Amino acid sequence: MLTQLIDHNPDIKKLHDEGYQLDVINDNLVVFGIPYVTEDKEIDFGILYCPLNLSGETLNPPRDHTARFVGKYPCNQFGQKNSSFVNKPDPNRLSEKIQGEYFFSSKPSTGNYSDYYTKISRYVHLLSDPAKSIDPSVSSRNFDYKAYKEETVFNFNDSYSSRNGIYELNSKLKGHRVAIVGLGGTGAYLLDHIAKTYVDQITLIDGDVMQNHNLFRLPGAHIPQDLNGNISKVEFWMQKYLRFRKNIIAIDAYLAEDNINLLDGNDFVFITIDNTTAKKIIIDWLLCKGIPFIDLGMGLSKVNNSIRGQIRKTFVTPGYQKYVNRINMSPVKDEDIYKQNIQTSELNNLNALLGIIEWKRWCGIYLSVPEETPYNSTYIIDEGTLLNET
Numbered sequence: 139m140l141t142q143l144i145d146h147n148p149d150i151k152k153l154h155d156e157g158y159q160l161d162v163i164n165d166n167l168v169v170f171g172i173p174y175v176t177e178d179k180e181i182d183f184g185i186l187y188c189p190l191n192l193s194g195e196t197l198n199p200p201r202d203h204t205a206r207f208v209g210k211y212p213c214n215q216f217g218q219k220n221s222s223f224v225n226k227p228d229p230n231r232l233s234e235k236i237q238g239e240y241f242f243s244s245k246p247s248t249g250n251y252s253d254y255y256t257k258i259s260r261y262v263h264l265l266s267d268p269a270k271s272i273d274p275s276v277s278s279r280n281f282d283y284k285a286y287k288e289e290t291v292f293n294f295n296d297s298y299s300s301r302n303g304i305y306e307l308n309s310k311l312k313g314h315r316v317a318i319v320g321l322g323g324t325g326a327y328l329l330d331h332i333a334k335t336y337v338d339q340i341t342l343i344d345g346d347v348m349q350n351h352n353l354f355r356l357p358g359a360h361i362p363q364d365l366n367g368n369i370s371k372v373e374f375w376m377q378k379y380l381r382f383r384k385n386i387i388a389i390d391a392y393l394a395e396d397n398i399n400l401l402d403g404n405d406f407v408f409i410t411i412d413n414t415t416a417k418k419i420i421i422d423w424l425l426c427k428g429i430p431f432i433d434l435g436m437g438l439s440k441v442n443n444s445i446r447g448q449i450r451k452t453f454v455t456p457g458y459q460k461y462v463n464r465i466n467m468s469p470v471k472d473e474d475i476y477k478q479n480i481q482t483s484e485l486n487n488l489n490a491l492l493g494i495i496e497w498k499r500w501c502g503i504y505l506s507v508p509e510e511t512p513y514n515s516t517y518i519i520d521e522g523t524l525l526n527e528t
Contacts, residue, residue, distance in 0.1 A: 139162045140154075140160060140161060140162045142195045143162060143190075143195065143197065145195075146195045146196055146197075147195075147196065147197045147254075148253075148255075149197065149253035149254045149255035149256070150167070150197065150254060150255075152255045153169075153254070153255055153258060156279050157277075157278075157279030157280035157281070158258070158262075158278060158279055159171050159278075162190070163187070163232055163233050163236065164232060164233060165189060165190050165192065166187045166188060166189050166190060166232055167187060167188055167189075167190050167254060167258070168185060168186070168187040168232070168236070169185065169186045169187065169258055169262070169278070170183075170185050170283075171183050171185075171278060171281060171283035171284075172184050172185070172186055172261075172262055172265050172266060172278045173265070173266045173269035173270070173276040173277070173278065173283070174209060174212045174213075174265040174266060174268065174269055175212065175213045175214065175215055175217065175268040175269050175272065176210045176211070176213060176217070177210070177211060177213055177217050177219070178217060179213075179215070179216065179217040179272070181269045181272055181273055181276055181286075181295075182209060182210060182287070183209075183283040183286070183287065184207055184208055184209025184210075184212070184265065185207070185208035185209065185236060186205055186206070186207055186208075186242075186258065186261055186262070186265070187205065187206055187208075187232055187236070187238065188200065188204065188205040188206065188254075188257065188258075189201065190254075197253070197254060199250065199251065199252055199253060200250065200251050200253075200254060200257050202250065203243065203244060203245045203246060203249075203250055203251060203257070204225075204241065204242060204243050205242045205257070205261050206228070206230050206232075206238030206240070206241060206242065207224075207238060207239060207240040207241075207242055207265075208236055208237065208238055208239060209239065209240075210239075211224065211227075211240065212224060212240070212264075212265055212268075213268065214268045215268040215269075215271045215272055220264070220268070222244075222264075223242050223243060223244040223261075223264050224240050224241075224242060225240075225241045225242060225243040226240070226241055227239060227240055227241075228240065228241035242261060242264075244260060244261065244264060246260070262278050266278055273295070273297070275297035275300075275301065276297065277301070280301065280303070281297075281300050281301055282299065282300040282301075282303055282305045283300065284305075285299050285300045285305030286300045290336075291336060291337070291338065291383050291384050291385055292382065292383045292384070293381065293382060293383060293384065296308075307503060308335065308336050308503070309336055310336075310501055310502050310503060311335045311336045311337050311498075311501055311503070312336045312337075312338065313338055314336075314337040314338060314405055314406065314501070315337065315338055315339040315340075315341070315403055315404045315405050315406075316332055316337050316339070316340055316341070316404060316405075316406045316407070316408070317340075317341040317342075317343060317401055317404040317406070317407045317408070318332070318340065318341070318342055318343065318407075318408045318410065319343045319344070319393060319401075319407060319408065319409050319410065319411055319420060320343075320344055320409065320410035320411035321342055321343075321344040321346070321371040321372055321375055321410075322344075322346075322352070322371075322410065322481075322486075323352075323355040323356060323481050323483060323486030324410040324434050324436075324486045324487075324489045324490050325342075325344070325408070325410040325490075326356045326357055326375060326486075327356075327357055327486055327487045327489075327490035327491075328408050328410065328434075328490045328493060328494065329342065329375055329379060330357040330358075330490075331490065331491070331494045332494070333379045333382055333383055333386075334382075334383075338385060339385040339386075339387065340379075340385065340386050340387070341386075341387045341389065341401075341403075341404060342371075342372040342375055342376060342386065342387065342388050342389065343372065343389045343391065343393060343400060343401075344370070344371045344372050344389075344390070344391075344392070345370075345390060345391045345392035346370070346371050347368045347369060347370050347371065348365045348369050348370070348371050348374045349365075350362050350365070352371075354483070355481055355482060355483040355486055356483070357483075357487070358378070370388070370390040372388035372389060372390050373388050373390065375388070376388040392413075392416060393416055393419065393420055394416060394419060395419055398419055398420065398423045401420070401423065401424070401429075404429065405429065405430075406429070406430055406431065406432075406497065406500075407420075407424060407429060407430075407431040407432075408431065408432050408434065408493055408497075409421070409431060409432070409433040409434065410433075410434050410435075410489075410490075412435070414466055414467050414468055414469060415469050417433070417465065417466075417467050418467035418469075421433070421454075421462065421465065421467060424454075425454070425459065425462075428456040429456075430453075430454065430455040430456065430500065431453075431454055432451060432452065432453050432454075432493045432496060432497060433450075433451075433452045433454070433465045434449075434450070434451055434452075434489045434490065434492070434493050435449070435450050435465075435466070435489075436448065436449040436450065436481065436485060436486075436489055438480040438481065438482075438485070438519070439480065440480060444520075445480060445482070445519065446519055446520045447480075447519055447520075448516050448517060448518045448519060449485055449488060449489045449492070449516070449517045449519075450464070450489075450514070450515065450516050450517075451489065451492040451493050451496060451514070451515045452464050452465050452513070452514050453496050453500070453511075453512075453513045453514070454513070455500075458511075458513060460513060460514075461513050461514040461527065464514050485519070488517065492515055492517070496511075496512070496515075499511070509528065510528055511528055512526035512527065512528060513527065513528060514526075514527040515527070
């Protein structure tokens with residue numbers, strides 16, 4: 139019936155086109171997902187409904203100015219009951235699943251509302267304006283209110299997924315446990331992207347400390363005073379991102395044969411370290427355990443006062459290990475030589491992004507054509523070329 143009403147009545151069409159979640163139940167217009175404030179000063183979402191004044195498929199103006207509400211007592215932003223339009227508690231069962239709790243009365247100066255758009259808009263504003271003063275992102279329109287209210291790994295509600303209708307898509311990462319080995323430039327950018335996903339847990343592993351020179355190729359704006367002495371990289375980043383989300387574990391250690399089991403419990407690992415001896419230990423262990431991983435690396439040099447080189451992403455799964463040999467795991471006499479490589483923030487970020495996109499494709503966030511999966515990608519800087527190998 140809703141479709142017919144939309145087709146024949148401009149006021150209902152306007153409500154629909156603006157993104158309100160509508161239905162028609164027992165000849166009542168029902169609007170779902172209206173944000174309002176409870177006595178606890180928390181944002182909740184209610185249901186508004188009122189009878190339709192029908193003549194066939196055409197609507198006449200509403201018979202009266204009242205409406206009914208499913209939810210708790212609506213309040214202002216301070217948790218004070220809003221009695222200006224809440225007439226009284228008045229239980230009213232509309233259907234098996236919907237029972238109105240409160241009777242609303244907000245009479246316009248003209249005595250009645252000219253159409254349903256005007257009437258619904260008025261009550262939506264009365265209910266949602268206090269909620270918007272607490273969180274401006276909430277809305278009655280084009281908003282996934284169920285996602286907003288669900289238990290989350292974040293320290294505040296994910297209004298981004300709600301507003302863009304991608305909650306179900308992002309939920310594909312729920313239950314995942316991801317480790318990042320190496321929290322230098324590329325690893326820090328990985329964390330910045332992964333922290334904004336629904337993964338259950340992020341484990342950070344690095345035995346190094348933060349130094350002033352690190353600040354120039356990391357995400358965000360940090361100053362030397364943020365370092366608090368000899369703070370470890372993992373502790374630094376854990377403190378930063380625990381403000382945003384829960385379940386970040388910091389392990390202040392370099393991985394070796396005697397502690398490789400620190401990776402236990404993770405179902406995906408990103409590797410962003412230069413030490414080839416440690417890298418071989420990590421990769422051998424992951425291959426043995428059947429845990430998919432992505433190794434990221436770059437090699438830059440200065441030539442004629444410009445930077446040239448390449449960045450690489452290698453993706454290895456239990457069922458596809460064709461390009462493991464592209465990862466340098468040969469022992470060298472002096473591992474410190476790799477620490478002298480030139481790195482820049484934009485290339486660290488690009489390297490991380492290549493890894494993040496591949497991981498999200500593996501998890502079903504991005505569309506994947508299996509036979510076209512780029513398990514090894516190399517970006518050649520001086521050519522601006524991305525070479526993908528399947």
